[in-house]
Amino acid sequence: MSDFGTLSYYLGIEVRQGKEALTLGQSAYASKMLERSGMAECKLCVTLMEEQLKLTKASTAAKVDATLYRSIVGGMRYLVHTRPDIAFAMGYVSNFMEDPREDHWAVVKRLLCYVK
Template sequence: MGKEELVVDMYVDDLIITNTRAEDIDSFKHEMVAHFKMSNLGTLSYYLSIEVRQGKQSISLGQRAYAEKLLERSDMAECKPCATLMEERLKLSKHSTTAKVDVTRYRSIVGGLCYLMHTRPDITFTVGYVSWFMEDPREHHWSTVKRLLRYVKGMLDQAIIFPKSGNKGGL
């Protein structure tokens, strides 16, 4: 029988331990407790603003709460949802003559959208596109960011779903 790998992810003082066999995880935890003061928080449900839902057939990763906070920070919490990411055939330019917008705010919101891409690959192209204008954002660029935020508002529960190994279902 081949050996199973135990994967340990560490961020500051948090550990995530994964393996296909619960006995291997328990054994590792007992070894760690013998050497370090630790507490067991149980099954992973939230990590670095990523919500983890573990079902019998799959594991999903989403960022609904993070997206809602981003919408609040951008004063878009009450906006109407939008079904598309951008206007069709949109062409933005670094030489736009529209009014300048707050550079710090623009960068902060676009940076937040970059973090949201971890569980939302559907927004990757548009976030990359609006990122090109971080140096000197204009009203036209900000309008595109706001449209993207309206799209996010309409898709708050979207998540990445990973079928559990051995699952032969149609996920």
């Protein structure tokens, strides 16, 4: 067994160790997600989702690229490890991975702005 020193980065999670606390973060991973989705230059969003937002699987909005939608939502689900505040919203938008529409994608884009 080898000693590699103090842990600072593991599986996309940044680890900062102090005398009083151990802090986990994923700012580099979040930045990669923003770049991959083309939202790196988006404006900041203070709220996670609109209040009383109702999305349905029977939406009549235009279809979006399902592969991109699944890739971004799946990648953002990994952020839940250090960002429990987005857990509910990620679970909600995950319901629409089978047939994503424009209104579903708009919510994912708002989540990305919130994460930024």
